[in-house]
Amino acid sequence: MLAPWCEYENAEEPVLRLGQQALSWWSGKTTLTRNGTLVVASRRDLPELRRFAQQTAGYVQIDEAKLLGLEPDLTGFTAGLFFEKEAHLDPRTALSDLVQLLLQAGARFHTGAAPDDFSVRVDCRGFSAKNQLQDLRGVKGEMLIVRAPEVQIGRPVRLLHPRIPVYVVPRGDGVYMIGATMIESEDKSGATVRSVLELLSSAYALNPGFGEAELLEIGVDLRPAFPDNLPRIRRRGRYIYANGLYRHGYLLAPALASGVADLILNNEQSELVDEDCP
Amino acid sequence: MKSFYGVSLANPLMLGTAQYPSPAVLAEAFKASGASVATVSLRREGRQGQGQSFWSLIKKLNIWVLPNTAGCHTVREAVTTAQMAREVFGTDWIKLELIGHTDSLQPDVFQLVEAAKLLCSEGFKVFPYTTEDLVVGERLLQAGCEVLMPWGAPIGSARGLSNEYGLRAMRAEFPDVPLVIDAGIGRPSHVSQAMELGYDAVLMNTAVARAGNPVAMARAMALAAKAGRLSYESGAMEPRDMAEASTPVIGKAFL
Numbered sequence: 164m165l166a167p168w169c170e171y172e173n174a175e176e177p178v179l180r181l182g183q184q185a186l187s188w189w190s191g192k193t194t195l196t197r198n199g200t201l202v203v204a205s206r207r208d209l210p211e212l213r214r215f216a217q218q219t220a221g222y223v224q225i226d227e228a229k230l231l232g233l234e235p236d237l238t239g240f241t242a243g244l245f246f247e248k249e250a251h252l253d254p255r256t257a258l259s260d261l262v263q264l265l266l267q268a269g270a271r272f273h274t275g276a277a278p279d280d281f282s283v284r285v286d287c288r289g290f291s292a293k294n295q296l297q298d299l300r301g302v303k304g305e306m307l308i309v310r311a312p313e314v315q316i317g318r319p320v321r322l323l324h325p326r327i328p329v330y331v332v333p334r335g336d337g338v339y340m341i342g343a344t345m346i347e348s349e350d351k352s353g354a355t356v357r358s359v360l361e362l363l364s365s366a367y368a369l370n371p372g373f374g375e376a377e378l379l380e381i382g383v384d385l386r387p388a389f390p391d392n393l394p395r396i397r398r399r400g401r402y403i404y405a406n407g408l409y410r411h412g413y414l415l416a417p418a419l420a421s422g423v424a425d426l427i428l429n430n431e432q433s434e435l436v437d438e439d440c441p
Numbered sequence: 442m443k444s445f446y447g448v449s450l451a452n453p454l455m456l457g458t459a460q461y462p463s464p465a466v467l468a469e470a471f472k473a474s475g476a477s478v479a480t481v482s483l484r485r486e487g488r489q490g491q492g493q494s495f496w497s498l499i500k501k502l503n504i505w506v507l508p509n510t511a512g513c514h515t516v517r518e519a520v521t522t523a524q525m526a527r528e529v530f531g532t533d534w535i536k537l538e539l540i541g542h543t544d545s546l547q548p549d550v551f552q553l554v555e556a557a558k559l560l561c562s563e564g565f566k567v568f569p570y571t572t573e574d575l576v577v578g579e580r581l582l583q584a585g586c587e588v589l590m591p592w593g594a595p596i597g598s599a600r601g602l603s604n605e606y607g608l609r610a611m612r613a614e615f616p617d618v619p620l621v622i623d624a625g626i627g628r629p630s631h632v633s634q635a636m637e638l639g640y641d642a643v644l645m646n647t648a649v650a651r652a653g654n655p656v657a658m659a660r661a662m663a664l665a666a667k668a669g670r671l672s673y674e675s676g677a678m679e680p681r682d683m684a685e686a687s688t689p690v691i692g693k694a695f696l
Contacts, residue, residue, distance in 0.1 A: 173462040173651075210599075218653050300464075300494030325597045325647070347495035390498065391465035 164319050164332055165189065165414055166200050166249045168221035175393055177434065178411055179220075181418040186250055188417035193260040195250050198318035201234060202244040205368065211323040212242060222246045236315045236370050251319050253334055254413060283427055287405040289387040290349075296397070296406055301349035301385030304410070305358045306342035308380040313372035314339065322369050329365040338379070341366045345410070354381045386410055396422050397438035403427065443619040443641050445588055446534070446566040448505065450477035450642065453666050454632075455507065455621065456659070457646025458482075464498045466655055471502050474659035479504055480536055480644065482511040483526045496529065507568060509536035514549070516556045523560055535560060536590070536623075538570040546596040546624075550577045554584055561585025570623050573607035575614050582618065589615065590623035590644065593635065597647045599627025602634055612639045629658075629665030636669025637677065 167182025189195050202222070204212040216222065222244040225233070230243045262272070277284060286292050290301045316339070321330045332340045344358045359381060366373040388409040389395055396419065397404040405423050408415055422433030432439055442449060455478035461467035471479065479499055499506060508526030513519040516539070523535040537556055541549025548570050554577065557567050561584055569581050573591045581589060591611055594600035602608055603625065612620060619642070622635040626645040635643050643666060652658035 175462070214651065300498075349494060388463075390463060390468070392463040 164200070164249070164251045164330065165195070166246065166251075166319065167414060168219055168246045168249060169200055169202065169321060170411065170414065171220065172215055172218045174411070175391060177393055177418075178415065182411065182414040185414050185417045186248070189250075189252060189257070189413070192264060193252055193257040195252050196318075197248075197250040200246040200249040200251075200319045200321065201230070201237070202246065202321045202323065203230070203237060203240040203242075203369075204323040205239070206241060208324055209242065211325060211328075212244065215323055216244055219244075219246075221248060234316055234318070234320065236372070237320065238370075249319070251332055252413065257413065281401075283401055283403060285403045285405060285423055285427075289406065289408075290385045292387075292404060292406055295402075296395075296404060298389055299387055299406060300347075300389075302388050302409065303344065303346040303348045303350055304342070304384060304386050305344040305346075305354040305362070306340060306382045307359065307362055307366075307378065308334070308338060308340050308382070309366075309373065309376035309378055310336075310338050311370075311373050311376035312337040313375055314370050316370070320369060322365055324365065327361045327365055329362055329369075331366055331369060339366075339373075339376075341373075343410070349385060351383075351385065354383045394419050394435055395438075396426060396433065396436045398426060398436070399438070399440050443617075445568075445619050445642075450505070451475075452477045452663065453636065453642040453670060454478075454663055455480060455642055455644035456649060457644070458499055459646055460650040461655060464495065467650075468498065468502060470649055470655045470659035471504070473656045474649070474663045476659075476663075477504055478507050478642075478644075480507045480509050480646070481530070483508050483522055483529060505534070506530050506532055507534050507536050508532065509570075510538045512540070513538065514540050516552050516559065519552075519556045520559055523565055524563075527565070533564055533566045534568065535565050536568040536570060548572060548592070550574065553577070554580045557581050557584040557586050568621070573604055573611050575611060578611060578615060578618075582615070588619045588621065590621040592624040593622045593631065594625025596624040598625050599648060600625050601627055601631035602638075605634070605638070608635075608640075609638055626662075629661040632662050632665040633669035633672070636666050637672045639673050 165186050167179050171179040202215060225243050225245050227241045230237060230240055293299050316333050319330055319332045330342055334340055341362050386409050387406050389407040392409045394407040394415055403423055405419050419435060422435045425431040425433050452475045454474050454476040456471060456474060456476040457480045458467060479502055481499055508530050510519040510522045513522055519537060519539050526535060539549045539552045539556055541547050550571060553569055553571060557569050560567050567586045568588050568590050569586050570590050571577055578589050594603040620640050621642040621644055622640050623644040626632060626648045632643050649655050649659045
């Protein structure tokens with residue numbers, strides 16, 4: 164999801180500003196679907212919708228009729244917020260599109276151990292760089308991919324809940340991503356039954372058609388994060404560490420990559436550089 | 442101020458550590474509030490110690506850590522979680538939370554008493570999350586608890602003190618027991634109200650963590666706690682049905 168306005172609910176200002184730049188950056192590099200984001204809450208959780216509205220920007224409030232006009236399959240919701248300018252992409256397609264673009268530009272890919280003869284090395288291994296970045300922590304995230312042919316949703320939908328908020332992102336052909344838990348743990352083992360139950364229950368509350376969905380994948384990984392959940396660039400000799408994208412990988416990666424390029428090519432420090440010892 | 446298992450707290454605020462925008466904001470909010478105690482959940486986050494990075498951030502706050510058994514529904518779960526918490530955090534303190542009702546998150550007071558007995562016999566210093574029911578309070582004290590934590594309102598509801606009468610009765614029934622309002626706080630005025638009733642501390646999480654500006658809200662809560670406590674100690678006047686002029690009218694000159 165490229166959802167800077169929604170993410171601003173509990174993120175710092177750079178996420179909103181740099182995230183908006185990401186919308187135009189990704190455009191043309193991969194398929195970007197600009198259908199906006201819909202945020203809903205069940206009747207009993209309408210205070211959550213009001214709180215979300217207070218803490219975000221860039222939306223219009225919509226009633227049940229308008230909501231159904233946007234997403235006819237979302238019945239039972241009386242109000243929502245529509246973030247019209249937001250977009251979404253398929254992360255895996257986006258990655259392979261980037262690879263193609265880099266190959267066309269003359270980049271070469273190596274796997275295995277890095278050769279020694281590079282003058283600059285950019286370490287962007289996420290949580291695997293923990294030993295080099297002491298203040299980096301892992302935040303466990305679990306997500307599901309399902310095929311739900313009975314459900315027709317055309318844009319990311321966030322279902323607010325005081326304890327278990329979820330989002331559903333359409334991936335096309337009846338495939339949806341349901342995410343994602345946020346657990347302050349560096350546990351790399353599989354998803355827990357509790358998490359899967361909560362994600363599926365929330366999706367089912369959004370549309371009972373998810374009850375008949377085929378479960379294609381359960382994904383688990385650690386989000387690399389610094390204490391303020393903002394990314395950082397650190398230069399130490401010939402190493403440049405670019406890390407801490409937290410839950411904003413696709414949203415803030417353009418700004419992070421651009422900051423690394425500025426450091427290498429122009430010796431300029433972007434706002435994301437917090438340590439520079441060439 | 443009463444002591445909690447022999448510990449005198451400089452500040453009557455206890456804050457939870459969940460749902461903050463980031464650990465950095467959490468740390469700032471704790472600083473702004475001056476809270477004496479941080480509650481932490483072990484149930485989901487790092488059962489085997491995998492939450493070490495987060496725990497080390499909490500430990501840096503340099504305040505009392507009160508692990509909780511949030512999310513437990515059975516005595517066995519709660520006791521196991523408490524035992525793990527003791528190992529991870531090196532403290533005998535445990536906030537005992539046993540949920541009995543999915544929607545309201547009401548405590549299951551029957552299992553609560555049972556778990557409290559077991560944990561107290563194992564040397565834990567139990568802070569039980571309970572209701573304002575006096576009989577349950579008595580049973581928890583008999584089980585070995587030296588602190589009671591009645592709810593103000595359901596967890597995360599921000600409804601404040603929904604049964605002031607019951608909470609007032611509890612204060613009167615247990616005048617020497619440290620009492621903490623736990624759950625339901627939404628605004629600083631709720632904190633003031635609790636402290637004005639003579640409660641010894643207030644525990645909250647969502648009201649601060651999910652405020653638009655958690656750091657400013659933490660500060661507001663601290664000021665409210667201070668005002669409420671001062672009011673209680675000052676002896677606030679009792680409400681009356683009729684007006685009482687502050688200036689005598691008898692003998693006043695007709696102008």
